Amino acid sequence: MGNHLPEFRAAARRIDRRQFVTRTGAAAVLAFAAHLPTAGAASARRLNPADITKNPFTLGVASGDPLPDTALLWTRLAPEPYAADSGLPAERVEVEWEVAHDERFTQVVKSGTATAHPEFHHSVRVEVPGLTSDRVYHYRFRAGTWISPAGRTRTAPAAGSAPSRLRFATLSCQAYYHGYFTAYRHLAAEDLDVVVHLGDYLYEYAVAADGGSRKYTDRELPAHYNKETLTLEDYRLRYGLYKSDPDLMAAHAAHPFVVTWDDHETENNYADATPENDVPPEEFLLRRAAAYRAYWENQPLRAPQQPNGPDMRLYRRLTFGRLAQFDILDTRQYRSNQVQGANWQVPGAESKDPKRTMTGATQERWLIDGWKSSAATWNLLAQQVTFSQRRDRPGSGFKLSMDAWDGYTASRGRVLNGAKTAGIDNLMVLTGDVHVGYGFDLKADFDDPKSRIVGTEIATTSVSSGMDGAEKPSNWSNLTSANPHMRYYNGRRGYTTFALTPDRATVTFNTLTAVTKPGSALTRAASFVTEAGKPGLNPA
Structure with a gap:
């Protein structure tokens, strides 16, 4: 399969539906994912915004990837978010935007118009230049x-400034059918500079009419949500939900x-062009192209992240x-396939093979080169x-x-050696995926408990995945005793907040009692401090 992957990727970028069905015999619904026109390629007609009779801003607004002089703003027009066409014809819509110093918009500093293209599901992204660094702005669309x-x-x-503090949060894993997104309501009230989402923003699995663990009694979700996502339309509808x-x-x-993704934005446990199940790679790359396209349409990402078929530079x-310097990784698109399956296994020689990679060679080189030129006190991976x-x-x-870095030990070793060579003193790895909160001391040699500490890892728990969870999961004793570098373990839902100063990083794990019912209170479950130049977690 590997010798043909470049051909499959190229085909997924350009092949049309009839060609794909003819060549592979795959279902037409999968072939539809290959039809990904660029903006303006399908529709030159314009819809008069005055003819929109329902509120088109049902999905709200977002901003992302802050730069010192630029804000990236996002919205998507969707009068009917649960409908395949979102309640709009396949016509362009001109959308006005404005940015102000105040929340009442009496001091507007920038304004303009942007086009919501039907080819991009009427999503809108605006890069607003000429702003003042390190300043709050308010924005809206019309x-x-x-x-x-x-x-x-x-x-x-x-760039080159010396901020006295940076406040941010991390979160991940929000299966809609496992519970309410109460964590986000609390997160909205936090005093933060930025939020880092570490993947599994949505799940590809079916969502029942009652919302699964949400157990709706006052509404019923459309039947098209009660199936796994495969096509571009499927993924778009799931983001609407x-x-x-x-x-x-x-x-x-x-x-x-x-934002960065993990696996469920496409398919569970995929690795590069290898899907979870026995599906031909050309079929999976079409599914991946659809998933990546919908991800970009629905996230506050800049133009360089726009996908090209099944490929996307995230x-x-x-x-x-x-x-602080944040290096945002993609550990799905370029990794070697999991050995011995993607589950927990007794490690063998194959998982230690130096040829195996979690990041791909290009991304690994980019990461380490970036560390060599970093002037930041804190380097956050x-x-x-x-x-x-x-x-x-x-x-x-x-x-x-075998799905985590334990299945790619040589790749992990190269990353840690790269940080050492680059002189990175304050490395902090930010992790999602596991639906629990972990705090680790990073060790130069994990097999030697006396090995020196070279950094910290903070795994944030899930927003809802895994349902309510427990403060001490059933494997708590085994994991904490088997891993002396594990300083914290909690299985509740929530998110993690960070306060960085030039001298220290304070980490707070925030948890909820329940997500299967709305309105749970927030608990500051534990706080830790790591001092600059002295890696390792200590209770705050």
């Missing part, structure tokens, strides 16, 4: 007589987001003066799966997760 909710964003500090959640909308309106770097060694039990015969 289409005809309809005005969007107002959003709040913040530009990054100027997720992004219409009021708590999620509130958090996006309150803070700029930095890894990127953001800096916040000389205080935002990525998806558990980085630290995680034995499932003490003693011999332990198992490791």
Whole structure:
């Protein structure tokens, strides 16, 4: 299969439906994913915004990837978010936008218009230049007589500046059918500069009419949600469902987001062009093209992240003066396939093969080169799966997760050696995926408990995936005793907040009692401090 992957990728970028069906015999619904026109390629007609009779801003607004002088703003017109066409004809719509210093918009500093193209599902993204660094701005959109909710964003500090503090949060894994997004309601009220979403923004699995664990009694979801996502239409509809959640909308309106994906935005446990199940790679790449296209349409991402068929450059770097550098990784699109299956296995020689990679060679080189030129006090590696060694039990015969970095130990070693060579003193790995909160000391040699500490890893728990969870999951004793570098483990839902200063990083794990019913209170479950130049987690 590997020798033909470049051909399959190229075909997924350009092949039309009839050709695909003829060549592979695949279902027409999968072939539809290949028909991904660029803006303006399908429709030259314009819809008069005054003819929009229903509120088109049902998915709210968002901002993302803050730069010192630029804000990236997003919305999508969807009068009927649960409909395949979102309630709009396949025509262009001109959308007005404005940015102000104040929330009442009496001091507008920038304004203009942008086109919502039907080819991009009427999504809108605006890069607003000429803004002041390290400043709060308010923004909104208008289409005809309809005005969007107002959003709040913040530009990054100027390059070379010395911010005294950076406040951010991490979260991940929000299965709609496992519960309410209450964590987002609390997150919207936090005093933050930016939010980092570490993947599994949506799940490809079916959502029942009652919303699964939400157990709706006052509404019924359309039947087309009760199936796994495969086509572009499927993924677009799923984003319409997720992004219409009021708590999620509130958090996006309150803070700029930095996003990266994990596997469920496409398919569980996929690795590069290898799907979870026995599906031909050409079929899977078409599914991946559809998933990537819908992801870009529905996230506050800049133009360089626009996908090209089944390929999308998601890894990127953001800096916040000389205080912090965020390196945003993609550990799905370029990785070697999992060995011994993607589950927990007794590690063998294959998982240690130096040829195996979690990031791909190009991304790995980009990461390490970026560290060599970093002037930041704190270097934050935002990525998806558990980085630290995680034995499932003490003693011999332990198992490791082959989907995490434990299944790619040589790749992990190269990253840690790259940080050492670059002179990175304050490395912090930010992790999602696992539906629990972990705090780890990163070790130079995880097999030697006396090995020096070279950084920290903070795994944030899920927003809802796994339903309510437990403070101490059933494997709590085994994991904490088998991994002495594990300083914290909690299985409740929630998110994690960080406060960085030039001297220290304070990490707070925030948890909810329940997500299967709305309105749970927030608990500050635990706080830890790591001092600059002295890696390792200590209770605050």
